[in-house]
Amino acid sequence: MMDEVKKEKDEQFCPACKRGVVVSSRYPNYVCRDCVLLATDEEGKALEFFNSDIFGHGCVGSYKDSEEVYGSNICYIKGIKFEANEAYMGGIVVTLVLSLQ
Secondary structure, three states: OHHHHHHHHHOOEOOOOOOEOOOOOOOOOEOOHHHHOOOEOOOOOEEEEEOOOOOOOOOEEEEOOOOOEEOOOEEEEOOEEEEEEEOOOOOEEEEEOOOOO
16 A cells, blocks of 8 residues: 555656656646647647746746737646646746646
């Protein structure tokens, strides 16, 4: 039983592609770098997210093709709903939106 619990904590997988990622207790449902590049809005238009200032604070999205500001932090990867946010200590982290149902 203890081996099963330990194994769970030693492995973590991208919720979009199921590939192994570095284990993060802070972000247990974060998306791998490859899948972040696949982020789209609800209609399928490609998005990118970045910090709103040079100090690594805030989270802003834009459309890749036009650089027009995207007014939300919700995105979709492979039909799954995710959320982009400012990561601890700067940068952006995209995580699975967990349903409360």
